[in-house]
Amino acid sequence: MLDSFFKYEFLQNAFFVGLMIGFLAPVLGVFIVVRKLALITDALSHITLTGIAFHLLIAQSIVWLQPVNPLYMGMCFSVAGSLFMEKLRHIYTAYQELAVPIILSSGIGLGVVFISLADGFNNDLFNYLFGSVIAVTRNDLWTIAFVAVAITGLLLFLYKELLFLSFDEEQAKVSGIPGKWINSLFIIMTALVIASSMRIVGILLVSSLMILPVAAAIQLAKSFKQMFLYAVLIGETSVITGLVSAFYLNLAPGGMIVIIALTILLVVLFGRKLAGLPLQTFRKKVQSV
Amino acid sequence: MYKHTEESLAVQIKNVTFQYGNQPVLENIDLSIKKGSFLGLVGPNGSGKSTLIKILLGLKKPIEGEVSLFNTPLQKFKKWEKIGYVSQKANSFNTGFPVTVYEVVSMGLYGKVGLLRFLNRKHKQQIYEALQRVGMSDFKDRNIGELSGGQQQRVFIARALVSNPEILILDEPTVGVDSTSVQHFYKLLAQLNQQKNITLILVTHDIGVMTSYVSDVACLNKTLHFHGSSKDFEESDLSSLYGHDVQVITHDHGGAH
Ligand SMILES: Nc1ncnc2c1ncn2[C@@H]1O[C@H](COP(=O)(O)OP(=O)(O)O)[C@@H](O)[C@H]1O
Numbered sequence: 358m359l360d361s362f363f364k365y366e367f368l369q370n371a372f373f374v375g376l377m378i379g380f381l382a383p384v385l386g387v388f389i390v391v392r393k394l395a396l397i398t399d400a401l402s403h404i405t406l407t408g409i410a411f412h413l414l415i416a417q418s419i420v421w422l423q424p425v426n427p428l429y430m431g432m433c434f435s436v437a438g439s440l441f442m443e444k445l446r447h448i449y450t451a452y453q454e455l456a457v458p459i460i461l462s463s464g465i466g467l468g469v470v471f472i473s474l475a476d477g478f479n480n481d482l483f484n485y486l487f488g489s490v491i492a493v494t495r496n497d498l499w500t501i502a503f504v505a506v507a508i509t510g511l512l513l514f515l516y517k518e519l520l521f522l523s524f525d526e527e528q529a530k531v532s533g534i535p536g537k538w539i540n541s542l543f544i545i546m547t548a549l550v551i552a553s554s555m556r557i558v559g560i561l562l563v564s565s566l567m568i569l570p571v572a573a574a575i576q577l578a579k580s581f582k583q584m585f586l587y588a589v590l591i592g593e594t595s596v597i598t599g600l601v602s603a604f605y606l607n608l609a610p611g612g613m614i615v616i617i618a619l620t621i622l623l624v625v626l627f628g629r630k631l632a633g634l635p636l637q638t639f640r641k642k643v644q645s646v
Numbered sequence: 647m648y649k650h651t652e653e654s655l656a657v658q659i660k661n662v663t664f665q666y667g668n669q670p671v672l673e674n675i676d677l678s679i680k681k682g683s684f685l686g687l688v689g690p691n692g693s694g695k696s697t698l699i700k701i702l703l704g705l706k707k708p709i710e711g712e713v714s715l716f717n718t719p720l721q722k723f724k725k726w727e728k729i730g731y732v733s734q735k736a737n738s739f740n741t742g743f744p745v746t747v748y749e750v751v752s753m754g755l756y757g758k759v760g761l762l763r764f765l766n767r768k769h770k771q772q773i774y775e776a777l778q779r780v781g782m783s784d785f786k787d788r789n790i791g792e793l794s795g796g797q798q799q800r801v802f803i804a805r806a807l808v809s810n811p812e813i814l815i816l817d818e819p820t821v822g823v824d825s826t827s828v829q830h831f832y833k834l835l836a837q838l839n840q841q842k843n844i845t846l847i848l849v850t851h852d853i854g855v856m857t858s859y860v861s862d863v864a865c866l867n868k869t870l871h872f873h874g875s876s877k878d879f880e881e882s883d884l885s886s887l888y889g890h891d892v893q894v895i896t897h898d899h900g901g902a903h
């Protein structure tokens with residue numbers, strides 16, 4: 358492994374990108390899960406694919422676009438989709454979950470049309486859907502590194518506001534926290550992390566890297582800070598082990614990463630059961646009005 | 647009795663009217679709350695108490711009328727750390743939310759500390775003091791979901807108190823709390839009102855225990871039926887109407903819709 362690691366640039370790219378998304382995806386995932394927005398990640402990953410398909414289509418006729426990384430177009434679509442989704446959630450306040458299927462299905466619909474029109478990147482498509490060890494370029498690495506630094510910084514500085522908004526949005530607003538634009542910023546960050554994770558985990562599996570480690574962390578964490586610790590540990594373990602095994606077994610890494618994250622989740626759930634500890638239920642207390 | 651200079655007002659609600667869709671909820675409410683008073687805002691379920699509170703916090707916009715906090719119109723009011731608020735649904739959070747008592751109380755400082763800044767040692771001291779005030783210091787590392795209803799309520803009061811507010815607004819804080827804890831709770835509120843001179847607004851649909859602790863009472867049912875000292879209230883006929891027969895009123899009210 359070490360030999361090939363130093364020999365092949367693509368392995369180094371995949372490894373470092375893996376380290377970054379193994380950190381970013383679960384960290385954002387913590388906020389996403391406690392805010393009950395898990396489905397949003399699926400909608401955004403699909404719209405990212407639409408952007409990539411769009412790039413590949415227009416690059417066929419616009420020559421100067423050919424050397425440009427399709428990831429940028431994916432990020433643009435994802436961010437635009439996230440903002441559109443926020444709008445929809447405000448229009449349908451009583452049916453907020455509508456925003457997800459609207460974005461998801463229109464993303465896939467458009468994507469399929471672009472893919473059919475382009476008629477010829479079937480091989481790439483598989484990589485985009487399920488991730489790849491060899492597809493990560495140096496340019497991807499630098500783009501994602503930039504995203505990682507920016508988002509880590511923002512999260513560090515907005516941590517307390519995001520925690521308060523997640524726990525009690527109304528109360529947070531009364532304390533003078535500018536909820537509206539922090540929420541928008543947060544969804545943009547999510548869009549960027551999803552687009553960044555896509556190369557390795559694949560469009561169809563990005564959401565699992567954000568959700569599964571957090572689902573396990575909820576069972577272990579005593580405080581909100583510990584949630585991040587456990588989620589990141591599990592996220593990194595899944596990504597690194599997934600990448601290595603995918604390389605040796607010649608499999609799509611997305612699948613291996615999800616299987617490992619799922620295994621960890623199951624071990625945690627059964628472990629608690631065996632130890633006689635109660636499972637952490639995620640319920641709302643009903644209060645008479 | 648209710649002639650007061652403008653400066654001594656904590657809250658001034660002028661001619662406020664509000665509707666949900668076509669359903670009128672509040673009509674022409676005029677209510678001034680003096681600094682240092684302890685107001686009980688009573689009324690049956692659905693009488694618009696929570697809505698009025700949300701309007702005075704700027705969470706909902708009235709279709710008519712104005713609200714001022716400390717003589718500043720709401721639109722210009724910026725000093726939100728002066729207001730402590732425990733909402734009616736504060737107690738109905740996700741019990742699985744992995745957050746400690748200490749973390750919950752610290753949230754009360756986030757707005758005051760401001761964006762891009764972190765809590766310092768002085769803030770931590772304030773958090774410990776707020777916990778001590780409500781008698782929850784021993785529970786600071788416990789998960790909020792593991793506490794009893796009454797204990798959670800005290801944690802939320804601590805969160806509202808930690809920024810040293812001048813007004814504390816509590817919307818039905820004792821629902822689901824056992825009666826001995828309720829007594830303790832009212833004593834704590836009276837203490838805060840007298841010792842720290844915090845203006846208190848306590849919303850409740852059950853006036854039974856409350857009258858002996860509050861200084862003023864306001865009765866709301868779409869319009870303001872009464873506003874005066876708790877003594878005057880007890881001597882009026884309204885006290886029997888709003889007192890123990892609240893349940894009956896609720897039924898009548900529900901039937902009307
Ligand atoms: N979000 C809402 N949408 C529509 N109607 C509402 C909403 N919230 C409250 N109401 C209605 O407004 C009235 C006043 O409610 P509320 O202020 O919560 O009363 P209270 O706090 O006194 O029990 C009730 O009739 C209630 O049904």
Ligand SMILES: [Mg+2]
Nearest residue numbers: 695696734818
């Ligand atoms: Mg209410």
